[in-house]
Amino acid sequence: MPESPLPPGSTIGILGGGQLGRMLAVAASQLGLRSHIYSDEAATPAFDVAAARTVGSYADMDALTRFAGTVDVVTCEFENVPAETLEAAARVVPVFPPVRSFAVAQDRLIEKDFLTSLGVQVAPYAPVDTLEDLRAALARIKPPVLLKTRRFGYDGKGQISIRAADDAAAALEAIGQVPALLEGLVRFEREVSVIVVRGQDGELQFYDAVENVHENGILAISRAPARISLSAGVAAKTIAGKIAEALSHVGVLCVEMFERTGERPELIVNEIAPRVHNSGHWTLDACLVSQFENHVRAICGWPLGDTARHSDALMTNLIGADAEKWRALASEAGTSVHLYGKTEARPGRKMGHVTRLFPKS
Amino acid sequence: MPESPLPPGSTIGILGGGQLGRMLAVAASQLGLRSHIYSDEAATPAFDVAAARTVGSYADMDALTRFAGTVDVVTCEFENVPAETLEAAARVVPVFPPVRSFAVAQDRLIEKDFLTSLGVQVAPYAPVDTLEDLRAALARIKPPVLLKTRRFGYDGKGQISIRAADDAAAALEAIGQVPALLEGLVRFEREVSVIVVRGQDGELQFYDAVENVHENGILAISRAPARISLSAGVAAKTIAGKIAEALSHVGVLCVEMFERTGERPELIVNEIAPRVHNSGHWTLDACLVSQFENHVRAICGWPLGDTARHSDALMTNLIGADAEKWRALASEAGTSVHLYGKTEARPGRKMGHVTRLFPKS
Numbered sequence: 001m002p003e004s005p006l007p008p009g010s011t012i013g014i015l016g017g018g019q020l021g022r023m024l025a026v027a028a029s030q031l032g033l034r035s036h037i038y039s040d041e042a043a044t045p046a047f048d049v050a051a052a053r054t055v056g057s058y059a060d061m062d063a064l065t066r067f068a069g070t071v072d073v074v075t076c077e078f079e080n081v082p083a084e085t086l087e088a089a090a091r092v093v094p095v096f097p098p099v100r101s102f103a104v105a106q107d108r109l110i111e112k113d114f115l116t117s118l119g120v121q122v123a124p125y126a127p128v129d130t131l132e133d134l135r136a137a138l139a140r141i142k143p144p145v146l147l148k149t150r151r152f153g154y155d156g157k158g159q160i161s162i163r164a165a166d167d168a169a170a171a172l173e174a175i176g177q178v179p180a181l182l183e184g185l186v187r188f189e190r191e192v193s194v195i196v197v198r199g200q201d202g203e204l205q206f207y208d209a210v211e212n213v214h215e216n217g218i219l220a221i222s223r224a225p226a227r228i229s230l231s232a233g234v235a236a237k238t239i240a241g242k243i244a245e246a247l248s249h250v251g252v253l254c255v256e257m258f259e260r261t262g263e264r265p266e267l268i269v270n271e272i273a274p275r276v277h278n279s280g281h282w283t284l285d286a287c288l289v290s291q292f293e294n295h296v297r298a299i300c301g302w303p304l305g306d307t308a309r310h311s312d313a314l315m316t317n318l319i320g321a322d323a324e325k326w327r328a329l330a331s332e333a334g335t336s337v338h339l340y341g342k343t344e345a346r347p348g349r350k351m352g353h354v355t356r357l358f359p360k361s
Numbered sequence: 362m363p364e365s366p367l368p369p370g371s372t373i374g375i376l377g378g379g380q381l382g383r384m385l386a387v388a389a390s391q392l393g394l395r396s397h398i399y400s401d402e403a404a405t406p407a408f409d410v411a412a413a414r415t416v417g418s419y420a421d422m423d424a425l426t427r428f429a430g431t432v433d434v435v436t437c438e439f440e441n442v443p444a445e446t447l448e449a450a451a452r453v454v455p456v457f458p459p460v461r462s463f464a465v466a467q468d469r470l471i472e473k474d475f476l477t478s479l480g481v482q483v484a485p486y487a488p489v490d491t492l493e494d495l496r497a498a499l500a501r502i503k504p505p506v507l508l509k510t511r512r513f514g515y516d517g518k519g520q521i522s523i524r525a526a527d528d529a530a531a532a533l534e535a536i537g538q539v540p541a542l543l544e545g546l547v548r549f550e551r552e553v554s555v556i557v558v559r560g561q562d563g564e565l566q567f568y569d570a571v572e573n574v575h576e577n578g579i580l581a582i583s584r585a586p587a588r589i590s591l592s593a594g595v596a597a598k599t600i601a602g603k604i605a606e607a608l609s610h611v612g613v614l615c616v617e618m619f620e621r622t623g624e625r626p627e628l629i630v631n632e633i634a635p636r637v638h639n640s641g642h643w644t645l646d647a648c649l650v651s652q653f654e655n656h657v658r659a660i661c662g663w664p665l666g667d668t669a670r671h672s673d674a675l676m677t678n679l680i681g682a683d684a685e686k687w688r689a690l691a692s693e694a695g696t697s698v699h700l701y702g703k704t705e706a707r708p709g710r711k712m713g714h715v716t717r718l719f720p721k722s
Contacts, residue, residue: 005688007687008684008687008700008702009702009704022390025410026387026390026391026410029383029387029409029410029702030387030698030699030700031691031698031699031700032687032700032701032702032703032713033702034409034702035409047412048390048395048396048411048412049386049387049390049410049411049412050409050410051408051409051410285649288646288695288696288697288716288718289697297691302688302691303688303691303692305691305697306694306695306696308694308695310671310672310718311671323369326368326369326393327366327663327664330392330658330663330664330666331664333667333669334649334667334669335649335667336649336650336666337391337392337666338391338392339369339391339392339393340393341369341370341390341393341394341395342393343370352393355649357649357671
């Protein structure tokens with residue numbers, strides 16, 4: 001079943017050229033592998049650290065086929081890649097993670113149905129295609145609730161909160177009358193996420209759960225490890241492993257959860273991302289083998305690397321103008337500065353991150 | 362005096378495209394900086410991770426001038442770069458480390474005289490230009506001794522041992538009748554090295570001294586920290602700092618020393634390298650800011666980064682066929698594998714290294 005590993009000197013193809021592609025390419029280089037980046041943008045962060053670059057549309061099947069012909073495996077740094085794009089590459093070389101992981105993660109309804117089928121707890125939800133659907137759903141799942149587009153949501157985009165049943169029509173209008181999902185609001189103590197990596201031979205490795213703080217729908221801070229109980233930590237990893245196995249996933253997968261404490265502590269899965277994830281950036285500085293290297297190892301059929309944490313970590317995103325503080329941040333002790341090489345610091349844009357290390361707790 | 366720091370988005374030019382250039386380019390990318398590599402080889406490890414590449418001779422002043430025109434600062438990954446090469450670049454952009462650091466490190470006689478002038482202890486030595494010089498020197502510095510070429514020696518090349526005065530003529534013949542240095546053999550307990558980094562503003566930061574084991578003249582293992590006394594550790598850093606200051610060095614400098622224990626412990630400087638160094642590769646995995654990142658910070662006028670060690674480390678070079686063990690090494694816990702992307706595993710060629718981490722002692 002597992003293919004023989006791609007030897008050093010092989011080339012990985014990465015669809016997408018953002019900071020995740022950039023950090024994947026760097027991790028690949030550490031293992032003696034080359035990267036070829038495919039992006040629909042002419043100037044993009046990953047191009048600066050890649051052995052080869054292709055600028056092309058994700059709908060250009062000829063360009064994708066040529067690209068796939070130059071590499072030994074294809075992976076992806078963003079989850080909203082069209083299925084046809086992955087399939088075009090997969091006709092030429094192996095593609096990891098598998099297409100199914102993307103299909104599930106791209107559609108909130110398929111995702112929720114899939115998680116429910118695994119016995120994983122999710123927020124109450126209902127599909128919404130029409131105003132009638134929405135009204136019926138609101139009768140069952142009481143406001144305040146969230147109305148989310150089924151597809152193409154990330155960083156808080158494609159969602160709106162509904163505070164009263166009367167707001168139904170306006171909310172459906174606001175998200176563009178597209179197929180949607182109504183989601184009950186989960187009251188939680190904290191947001192946690194687990195980065196799991198699964199190899200081609202089914203080997204599973206986990207990084208310790210981290211605790212995340214979002215601001216304006218965008219990840220602001222990850223704290224490793226999360227301040228949760230040992231049993232909650234094991235439960236979080238068990239859920240992530242179950243999902244990775246059910247998808248026959250290969251590579252890194254991030255599972256975001258809400259922790260509800262109380263008499264019976266619960267973990268409610270919010271969403272999954274079939275890729276390296278912002279809440280795993282701390283692994284670059286606090287682990288011997290980062291999420292990026294382990295993703296590369298998995299897609300290349302290598303043995304997975306050690307996910308143990310040598311230090312505790314606090315990762316803070318640099319959003320928009322935050323990156324202007326680079327000089328002050330660079331002079332802080334115990335701090336590692338990561339900048340993504342983006343020239344324009346638009347508001348809400350992830351420009352970099354800093355990791356602060358602390359002795360292991 | 363210090364120039365204002367080069368902001369993220371700037372480009373560093375690196376003369377030389379080997380593994381040191383590759384790791385410098387990766388470190389630069391982490392800070393949002395781009396790299397342009399200049400190499401006289403058409404395919405070389407650093408090209409795989411650089412935003413721009415130039416293939417040209419180090420004697421091609423026009424090509425070097427054009428190269429320098431595309432970058433904001435020039436540095437060098439090897440010490441035997443011709444002075445004219447550095448000067449050609451320096452007419453266009455700042456060059457760090459300064460030309461003097463290279464001039465001193467490139468010539469064993471100038472190096473020894475310089476170290477002696479600082480009051481730093483070195484092995485007994487004598488310049489040798491002729492057989493008469495050599496015979497006279499051998500009368501003063503008794504065999505066994507080493508005869509070394511003054512220039513272009515590295516990894517044990519350009520040197521031969523003399524066990525008896527009668528071998529003088531043959532030894533001079535063996536090293537090619539070039540200007541040379543006779544060096545008394547130092548009996549030592551262990552070899553140690555210190556990586557020091559000096560900023561444009563004179564700030565000095567030190568990594569803890571490491572203990573090195575050479576095999577066939579090539580570094581085999583570095584252990585961090587070295588098993589030396591606290592006072593020897595401070596003395597080693599003091600020597601390294603004194604050398605960096607006397608050179609007005611900017612960037613990383615490695616000082617290799619012999620430790621002679623006994624009633625009065627002594628540190629005898631063997632040689633200096635005005636660049637990132639193999640005995641500092643452990644800093645990639647065991648420190649928050651590696652020697653590569655600190656070199657980039659220094660040459661770009663950034664504040665220097667934290668040199669503290671979060672873990673102890675054992676770095677083992679993968680020489681020649683050693684790299685064939687990559688798969689087994691990749692499956693070892695507590696181990697980080699680094700491969701340099703070299704296609705041909707010639708005997709004696711540095712193909713990669715592995716770092717094993719241990720809890721900090």
